[in-house]
Amino acid sequence: MKKFYLILLILIYFLSRVAFLRAIPVYYDSFEYLRFAENVNISNIRQLLLSSHQPIHTFYLTSIFLMKNILPFPAGWVVVLLSLLCGLGTLLVFYYFIKEAENKEIAFKASLFLLVLPYFFVVTTNILYESQLLFFQILTLFLIFLGVKKRKTWLIIFSSIAFFAAVSIFIGSLIFIPLIIYLHLPLKKKKNLKSLLIFGLISFSLLFFSDFIVFGNINSLINKYLSHSGDFTSATEGWLLFSGRIIRSILVQSSANLSVTGALIFFGVLVFNFWKNKKIRLLIFLLAVIISSLMQYWHAGLYGRISLFIVFPAAYLLAKTFKGWLYIFLILLLILPTTFHYAWVSKELPPVYSYAQAVNNIQQDKSLAVVTSDYNRFVYQKENYPLFVIRDRPGIYEDLKEFIDNNLNNNNQLIIDMPAITYPYLQFDGDFYHVLPSRQTINPNTKDVLDNFKLEPITVNKKEVRIFSINKLKT
Numbered sequence: 001m002k003k004f005y006l007i008l009l010i011l012i013y014f015l016s017r018v019a020f021l022r023a024i025p026v027y028y029d030s031f032e033y034l035r036f037a038e039n040v041n042i043s044n045i046r047q048l049l050l051s052s053h054q055p056i057h058t059f060y061l062t063s064i065f066l067m068k069n070i071l072p073f074p075a076g077w078v079v080v081l082l083s084l085l086c087g088l089g090t091l092l093v094f095y096y097f098i099k100e101a102e103n104k105e106i107a108f109k110a111s112l113f114l115l116v117l118p119y120f121f122v123v124t125t126n127i128l129y130e131s132q133l134l135f136f137q138i139l140t141l142f143l144i145f146l147g148v149k150k151r152k153t154w155l156i157i158f159s160s161i162a163f164f165a166a167v168s169i170f171i172g173s174l175i176f177i178p179l180i181i182y183l184h185l186p187l188k189k190k191k192n193l194k195s196l197l198i199f200g201l202i203s204f205s206l207l208f209f210s211d212f213i214v215f216g217n218i219n220s221l222i223n224k225y226l227s228h229s230g231d232f233t234s235a236t237e238g239w240l241l242f243s244g245r246i247i248r249s250i251l252v253q254s255s256a257n258l259s260v261t262g263a264l265i266f267f268g269v270l271v272f273n274f275w276k277n278k279k280i281r282l283l284i285f286l287l288a289v290i291i292s293s294l295m296q297y298w299h300a301g302l303y304g305r306i307s308l309f310i311v312f313p314a315a316y317l318l319a320k321t322f323k324g325w326l327y328i329f330l331i332l333l334l335i336l337p338t339t340f341h342y343a344w345v346s347k348e349l350p351p352v353y354s355y356a357q358a359v360n361n362i363q364q365d366k367s368l369a370v371v372t373s374d375y376n377r378f379v380y381q382k383e384n385y386p387l388f389v390i391r392d393r394p395g396i397y398e399d400l401k402e403f404i405d406n407n408l409n410n411n412n413q414l415i416i417d418m419p420a421i422t423y424p425y426l427q428f429d430g431d432f433y434h435v436l437p438s439r440q441t442i443n444p445n446t447k448d449v450l451d452n453f454k455l456e457p458i459t460v461n462k463k464e465v466r467i468f469s470i471n472k473l474k475t
Contacts, residue, residue, distance in 0.1 A: 005108040006095065012115055013091055017084060020125045020346045023076030027430045029053065030127040031378030033064065037075035040065045049214055055224045058214060059136075059168035060129040076127070083131040087124030090135040091115065097142040098316055100149075109328055110319035116332055117311045118339040119257045125346065126430075129169055130308050136166035137173060137309060144183045148195060156195045160202035167207055171225055175293060178286050246292065252435055253295045253307050258314050259338035265331060266314045269321045287313050345431045351464050352379055352428045355417050358460040358467055359383070362415070369407045371400070371470070373419040375427045375434075386412070390423045390446065397445045404453060408472055416455070418466040421446055 099107035147155030356379035
């Protein structure tokens with residue numbers, strides 16, 4: 001059968017994902033995406049887009065609106081099915097890309113690696129924009145590769161549309177411009193240069209006009225593209241610490257995306273291919289710069305997912321380097337325990353929901369207000385409690401004291417959870433604690449505020465849930 005490999009990949013994809021689909025928010029902004037899906041209609045879509053967080057994931061949110069009008073399912077299932085279908089599209093495009101660049105067997109092996117990598121499993125079974133982002137990123141590169149190779153202008157036009165979609169989903173996709181230029185090399189060939197100019201003109205024109213329609217003015221449009229300009233690892237505390245943090249982020253995020261064993265093998269393969277294969281040295285260097293740059297973004301909510309593009313070079317180089325099926329199966333078996341762990345815990349509600357359940361179970365003889373952290377706030381917002389959210393902003397602790405004083409003076413019952421006390425440490429990242437700030441350390445600024453009050457623990461029958469009642473000190 002000519003299509004045996006392809007049919008087998010599609011079968012494995014659905015069998016390994018359908019039973020683990022989660023139509024509920026799990027990771028940080030997914031609460032916002034579900035709320036958008038529940039409320040959006042043709043008359044309020046622009047208003048809801050403008051009210052979402054910066055940078056607006058315009059194409060992703062618009063896709064949710066379109067899917068909602070096509071599929072007769074509840075909002076949660078509409079959004080998670082978008083992740084599932086985009087994941088399938090990603091797998092198919094990746095397979096054909098490697099098949100065109102190498103051969104069918106390497107394409108099949110690479111696709112198997114892609115299927116088992118833990119974060120590719122997670123983003124294709126949860127409410128997350130990264131599944132759609134990966135699809136348009138790999139589609140962009142594949143169409144450019146084909147367009148330049150076969151001298152087909154229409155493929156370049158479609159690749160520019162795909163790149164517009166990728167950047168509209170997440171502006172960080174702009175960092176792929178060096179890779180796009182690489183695929184057009186050598187630029188001294190007039191046809192290659194012409195293709196690159198066509199690509200740039202169409203993609204950036206689409207970005208400008210689509211964003212201008214949404215924002216309505218140039219200043220807001222500019223602010224969108226500057227919204228993450230300060231998110232890279234800071235060197236203000238010295239170059240030694242700066243370098244250490246870069247290495248830390250690369251190691252931790254690679255391990256999260258690929259599993260610890262997968263990351264270690266990939267780094268070995270990366271060095272081996274860089275040393276042995278001169279033809280792809282520049283490509284490996286560009287990919288290393290792009291991915292390590294993306295890894296400097298301290299992203300809560302599936303930490304490391306911004307650098308998720310690493311799954312493509314990892315899957316490809318592993319398949320290209322290890323020829324024998326014995327090695328392939330051995331590496332797959334070393335990676336799979338991490339992916340199985342994600343699959344296993346996905347059958348339970350994530351810990352953040354336990355906090356909302358615990359607060360809801362409190363016997364309320366008066367109005368209830370809650371103090372929580374930025375990462376827990378979504379579950380409380382659904383309950384419509386008066387809410388104070390601790391996050392990084394000037395004046396937050398002065399405002400916290402005022403919020404506590406006002407609620408106690410109004411005789412409200414005031415609850416604070418442990419993530420609020422420890423913020424920015426010990427914060428949940430979906431099913432687990434955030435991988436970096438995972439130690440239980442009380443924020444000294446929060447402690448200074450709470451020292452003015454009396455905290456009384458509230459018993460909850462879940463060991464990971466700790467909530468406290470805030471009361472006035474007895475005089």
